[in-house]
Amino acid sequence: MDPTGLLSPRLPPELECKIFTITSLSRPTTIPKLMLIAWRVKSWVEPLLYRVILLRHRLGSIHQILGFPTFTAEILDRVIQDKTPAFLQESARHLFLDGSSHPSSLATVLTACNGVTNLFVLSSRPKFLPSLAALRCVRHLFINVEALVNAPNTLLRSVTHLELRDLDTPALVPILALTPLLTHVAFHGAPPSATLLRALCADTRLQCIVFFLSAQGMVDIRSLATDIPVVALQLKKDLYEHWLSGAAGEDFWSVAESSIAARRACETEQLEMHDLQDS
DSSP, X not given: OOTXXXXXXXXXXXXXXXXXXXXXXXXXXXXXXXXXTOHHHHHHHHHHHTSEEEEOSOOTTOOEETXXXXXXXXXXXXXXXXXXXXXXXXXXXXXXXXXXXOXXXXXXXXXXXXXXXXXXXXXXXTTTGGGGGGOOOOOEEXXXXXXXXXXXXXXXXXXXXXXXXSOOOTTHHHHHTTOTTOOEEEEESSOOOHHHHHHHHHOTTOSEEEEEOOGGGOOOGGGSOTTSOEEEEOOXXXXXXHHHHHHTTOOSHHHHHHHHHHHHHHHXXXXXXXXXXHO
């Protein structure tokens, strides 16, 4: 009998890897402990530690949010120094920036994590915005309107799902034209102006338009044609929870799309019943 048998894996490596991967994705804060089990486990789960990155200026007493670890620019800088350039490029997919870190630190992080597909950023400081030019793969973008207006075009070219915060401005509609792949757009804040709503509804690219509003500011979509893909929702989570839910695969887009599909199906059924009655 092999005296080292107790130290060897008793499951097929593929199955063992799958078990640790599922555990890591369901409880990301356990990954540092899992990395201590064995070198093979470390190689499987360490990239998953940086799949969702919440970058904060200071950690304070909060080291995790909703089960996700948080990082400072200093922590990520050590990772950047220790790992190959490809490590974070291939690992980091969701990046949350609170905007309080120094622009030079953010530039380093954004360059290292230039493979992210989901970005949350609220900072609109001029010195920070050029750093966003390093990102070429962002599909889901949460940003305020002021920052969007001044964001580099390279960032906008790949965006398909766009969430905007703050009031809309006259410059917003032309900026949306710079997002050739845009199909979904959502707004947080005050009710949309009539001009903006008309422009959005006339944009044939858009498959889903969402407004997150208070009960006092809900958009009356009953006055809109049923084929217009507009949904009004109430945000029931804070922005951290809202974004993290999306990063975990439980985003609001599917809810909005289902609502639009149901409304259209209802309208189609009513038309079919009307045709039957006429015949």
